Amino acid sequence: MEVFDCIESRHSVRRYEKKDIPDEFVGRIIYAGIQAPSAGNMQPWEFIVVKDEKIKEELATASLRQNHVKNAPVVIVICADPEKSGDRYGERGKTLYCIQDTAAAIENMLLAANDLGLGACWVGAFDEEEVKNILNIPERLRPIAAITLGFPISYEKPTKSSRIPFERITWADKYGKHFSWFEHYGEEWKLKIRPLEEHVKKIKEKINHKKI
Numbered sequence: 001m002e003v004f005d006c007i008e009s010r011h012s013v014r015r016y017e018k019k020d021i022p023d024e025f026v027g028r029i030i031y032a033g034i035q036a037p038s039a040g041n042m043q044p045w046e047f048i049v050v051k052d053e054k055i056k057e058e059l060a061t062a063s064l065r066q067n068h069v070k071n072a073p074v075v076i077v078i079c080a081d082p083e084k085s086g087d088r089y090g091e092r093g094k095t096l097y098c099i100q101d102t103a104a105a106i107e108n109m110l111l112a113a114n115d116l117g118l119g120a121c122w123v124g125a126f127d128e129e130e131v132k133n134i135l136n137i138p139e140r141l142r143p144i145a146a147i148t149l150g151f152p153i154s155y156e157k158p159t160k161s162s163r164i165p166f167e168r169i170t171w172a173d174k175y176g177k178h179f180s181w182f183e184h185y186g187e188e189w190k191l192k193i194r195p196l197e198e199h200v201k202k203i204k205e206k207i208n209h210k211k212i
């Protein structure tokens, strides 16, 4: 899938077919996760792949009884290692970088799942201590998210949740001044009129020939 299409078409899927996911898919998804950038390349993340029905049920209970945690054929719990980042970057590493790094990995994983035709949902609402107990997670690690994974049920139409308009949250140079890309091309982009692909190609050609 083309990268912009993959980003744009990704959406949370919470209802799945009762169909196993091949381990190769799970492996590829985690592989995509660990390609994410991380501060100082510390890679402060670890993953637990859960398929066991009883454990998924316990995880669902620890996650405010979210049904998709129980019903997903696979749940991947993603842990951050604050000490790893903290050893190099102190408090900022411990409280910020390790979370940012792991979140980048999670988004890569969601995109990889989308590319593989799987539905996925980022789950953050759970009791950390309970999840640690259920999965025997060592004290130093923080489970910061779970991803539920499954083939989307075939009769459910994909829904895309809305986004705050680009022009309301993007500024040029200083806060409050509109960023001009949007004024020139945003509308076309939003309406999925994509002469932009051609346009981007031309810009790249110009850059390659050092005309810019």
Ligand SMILES: Cc1cc2nc3c(=O)[nH]c(=O)nc-3n(C[C@H](O)[C@H](O)[C@H](O)COP(=O)(O)O)c2cc1C
Pocket (backbone or CB within 6 Å): 010, 011, 012, 013, 014, 066, 121, 122, 123, 124, 125, 126, 159, 160, 161
């Ligand atoms: C940090 C974080 C925590 C989230 N926690 C949950 C959750 O516990 N349960 C859930 O169903 N969705 C959860 N989501 C998914 C969001 O609800 C979803 O991404 C958002 O509504 C936008 O919809 P979309 O993913 O379809 O674009 C979470 C997303 C993030 C980034």
